[in-house]
Amino acid sequence: MTSPPSTKSSHEPSIAEVYRVLRTIREFEERVHEEFPKGEIPGAVHLYAGQEAVAAGVCAQLRPDDYIASTHRGHGHAIAKGCDITAMMLELYGKAGGLCGGKGGSMHIADFDRGMLGANGVAAGGVPLALGAALSAKVRGSGQVAVAFVGDGGVNQGAFAESLTLAAVWRLPVVFVVEDNGYAQATGTAFHLGGMDVAARATAQGIPARVVDGYDVFAVRAAAADAVRRARDGHGPALLECRAQRFFGHMEGWDQQAYRGAGEVDRIRAEHDCIQLFLDRVTAEQQLDAAQIAAIDASVRQDVERAVAAARSAPDPDVDSLLTDVYVNY
Amino acid sequence: MARQLTYLKAVGEALEQEMRRDPRVLVFGEDNIGGTGCEGRLGNAWGPTQGLHEKFPDQVLDTPITEAAFVGAAVGAAATGLRPVTDLLFIDFAGVCFDQILNQAAKLRYMVGGKASVPLVLRAMWGTGLRRGAQHSQALHSVFTHIPGLKVVAPASAADAKGLMIAAIRDDDPVVFFEHKMLYFVPGEVPEEPYEIPLGQARVVRPGDDCTVVAVGRMVQYALTAAEELANSGLSCEVIDPRTLSPLDEDTILGSVERTGHLVVVDESNPRCGFAADIAALAADRVFGSLRGPVRTVTAPHAPPPFSPVLENAYTPSVEQIVSAVRSTRREPALASDSAAHR
Ligand SMILES: Cc1ncc(C[n+]2csc(CCOP(=O)(O)OP(=O)(O)O)c2C)c(N)n1
Numbered sequence: 001m002t003s004p005p006s007t008k009s010s011h012e013p014s015i016a017e018v019y020r021v022l023r024t025i026r027e028f029e030e031r032v033h034e035e036f037p038k039g040e041i042p043g044a045v046h047l048y049a050g051q052e053a054v055a056a057g058v059c060a061q062l063r064p065d066d067y068i069a070s071t072h073r074g075h076g077h078a079i080a081k082g083c084d085i086t087a088m089m090l091e092l093y094g095k096a097g098g099l100c101g102g103k104g105g106s107m108h109i110a111d112f113d114r115g116m117l118g119a120n121g122v123a124a125g126g127v128p129l130a131l132g133a134a135l136s137a138k139v140r141g142s143g144q145v146a147v148a149f150v151g152d153g154g155v156n157q158g159a160f161a162e163s164l165t166l167a168a169v170w171r172l173p174v175v176f177v178v179e180d181n182g183y184a185q186a187t188g189t190a191f192h193l194g195g196m197d198v199a200a201r202a203t204a205q206g207i208p209a210r211v212v213d214g215y216d217v218f219a220v221r222a223a224a225a226d227a228v229r230r231a232r233d234g235h236g237p238a239l240l241e242c243r244a245q246r247f248f249g250h251m252e253g254w255d256q257q258a259y260r261g262a263g264e265v266d267r268i269r270a271e272h273d274c275i276q277l278f279l280d281r282v283t284a285e286q287q288l289d290a291a292q293i294a295a296i297d298a299s300v301r302q303d304v305e306r307a308v309a310a311a312r313s314a315p316d317p318d319v320d321s322l323l324t325d326v327y328v329n330y
Numbered sequence: 331m332a333r334q335l336t337y338l339k340a341v342g343e344a345l346e347q348e349m350r351r352d353p354r355v356l357v358f359g360e361d362n363i364g365g366t367g368c369e370g371r372l373g374n375a376w377g378p379t380q381g382l383h384e385k386f387p388d389q390v391l392d393t394p395i396t397e398a399a400f401v402g403a404a405v406g407a408a409a410t411g412l413r414p415v416t417d418l419l420f421i422d423f424a425g426v427c428f429d430q431i432l433n434q435a436a437k438l439r440y441m442v443g444g445k446a447s448v449p450l451v452l453r454a455m456w457g458t459g460l461r462r463g464a465q466h467s468q469a470l471h472s473v474f475t476h477i478p479g480l481k482v483v484a485p486a487s488a489a490d491a492k493g494l495m496i497a498a499i500r501d502d503d504p505v506v507f508f509e510h511k512m513l514y515f516v517p518g519e520v521p522e523e524p525y526e527i528p529l530g531q532a533r534v535v536r537p538g539d540d541c542t543v544v545a546v547g548r549m550v551q552y553a554l555t556a557a558e559e560l561a562n563s564g565l566s567c568e569v570i571d572p573r574t575l576s577p578l579d580e581d582t583i584l585g586s587v588e589r590t591g592h593l594v595v596v597d598e599s600n601p602r603c604g605f606a607a608d609i610a611a612l613a614a615d616r617v618f619g620s621l622r623g624p625v626r627t628v629t630a631p632h633a634p635p636p637f638s639p640v641l642e643n644a645y646t647p648s649v650e651q652i653v654s655a656v657r658s659t660r661r662e663p664a665l666a667s668d669s670a671a672h673r
Pocket of ligand 1: 250426
C-alpha cells in the first residue's frame, strides 16, 4: 500500500481515500437513479456515473481550500471536493437541512466551506466564476487554485472562449477541466466539436493543454498534478480534456438514450468502468487487498443508505425561507 | 368531437404548416433534430420539433450550445430574407445571448431607418412548476415587454399556441414566444387547418360584470378556477388573457375595467417593474374615474424561483390569492376559506 513519496504532497489522499471517493460517487449516483422513479426527488437530476475518475483524479490534487466551479452534472465534483453526502441528498430531495436549504436542488448544489462554488444550470456558467476565484486567490496571495469543470457541450459557449482568453492574459491560477462524455443532451461531439480537440483551442491561446483518458484515475491525477502545480506556482492556466462517457441518460426520467449506438452503454460498463479498471490495477499492484476494498464498499453503502433515509424523513423547508437570502439586508 | 391536441403538439403543428407553406421558414436550436453526430437514432428532439426534420430536412437544423451565435445568426438571416424560428429551450438562457436580442434584433429596424426588418421568432419555455430552480424557472416576459422593437407572445391554450405561432412566424418583427412548460401537455381543441391569431388581440376567456381579472399564461387557468369559486358566492369575474404582451390590446382590458370598475392582474413574473404593475398603472392612468376599488396585483414575490416543491408552490401565485385579491378590490372581507393571504 505504498505510492512513491516523491509525488505525494501533504494533502494528497491515499489510494484507499481515492477509492472511497470513486465508490461514494458511484454508489450515490446509482442510488439516486434507483430512487428517482419513486417520485420523491423533484426536478432535474443529471447523473455522473461513469465519469468518476475525472472528479476523483482532479480533486485528489486539490487542497481543501482550493476552489471548483461545477456543472449541471455536479454530484461527482461535490463529493470529490468533500461535500457531505447526507446534506447533498437532503438538497436533492428539497429538504430543510440540505446543503442549500432546499433552494438549489441537484442543479445548484454548492458548499462554499469546501470550496465548491456550485453546480450550474447554465452551460459554462460556472467557468468565469472559477476565473474570479482564481483572481481572488491571486490578489490575496493565498496560493489557492481554482478548477473550472465544463462539458464538451459547454465549451461551445462564448463564456468559455472568453474565459480562456482572460485566464491567459491575467495568468490566473485556474485549471480548465473539460469533461468530454461524447454528448450534449442528444447531440454528439462528432457534430458539435467536429472531431476537433478542445485542447487545441487552449494551446492556440498559449495555454498548455492535454487530452487525458478519463476512465483512468491515475492518468487524470498525474495530468492534474502538473496543471495544478503550474497554476499554484504562478505560471498561469492549463487545460485538461478528459474523455469518459456517462452510464445514464442526460437527465433522469426522460432520456431513453436512443441516440446512443446499440450496446454502447453495456460496452462502456463492461470495458471502461473506471472503478473496475482502478481495482484491477491496485489489486494487481497490491496497493489494496480484497478485505480493504470490501470494508470501503460496505461503509460507503451504509453512508449512502443513511443519506437517503435522512433525506426521506427530513422536514420540508420553512415556507418563510422563501424570502430570505434575496439580499444580505433589505 | 373536434380534434384535441396538446399545447406542445399545437406548436409543432404550426411549425410544420408554416415550413410547408414557406421554404424560408427555418427552425433551429439545440436538439431540434436530436441525435445529430451520434451513433444511434436521429430524431431524439425534445419538444415541438420532434419528427419535423424528416419532413423538412433542409429546414430543421441542430445547433451546438451557441445561443449568442445562433440567435444572432437568426437576426442576420431574418434581415436578409429568411424567417427563422429559434429555440432557446429555457427563457433563462436568454442571459447568454441577450445582446443579440436586446441590441441587435430589437434595434435593427429602427437604427437603419426602416431599411430592414427582422422577422424571427425566438421560442422559449418559461415559468415555475417543474422544480428546476432559479436558473430554469423564471418568468421573464416583463423584461422583454419593456424593450421596444420586440413583440412578446405568451399563449395560454393549445389553440392560441398554434394560431399565435403562425402569426408570429408571418409577422415581420422579432417575436419572443413564451411557451409555459406546465401547459405543454394540456390538450385542447385545435383546428387542423392553418390559422392566425392576430398579435395584439386579447381574449375574453370568461365574461363577467363585477371584476376584471387579467391573467397571463398558466395563470389564466388559475384565474378561471378562482372565477368559478367566486361565482359560487355571487361575484362575476371577467377573465382576460392578453395573449400578446407587446403589442398590448389596451382597449379590451380598459373597456372591461370601465364596465366592472374593478381590476386584478395575475402574473407569475416578479412584481417590481413587472407586467402586473404595468397593467395596474395603465388602468390608474387611463380609467381612474371608472375604478370603484383599489387595483390588486397577484404576482410571484421579489425573489428568484426556489427549488423545493413547498417553496416553489408558495412562490407561484395561487387560486386562493386570486380569490382574496378579487374580494379585497371589491372591499369584501376575505372568507375563512381564502386560506393564503395576499402577499
Ligand atoms: C446556455 C445553456 N444552453 C442550453 C442549456 C441546456 N442544456 C443543459 S445541459 C446541456 C448539455 C450540456 O452538455 P455538456 O456540456 O457536454 O455536459 P454533459 O451534459 O454532457 O455533462 C444543455 C444543452 C443550458 N443549460 N445552458
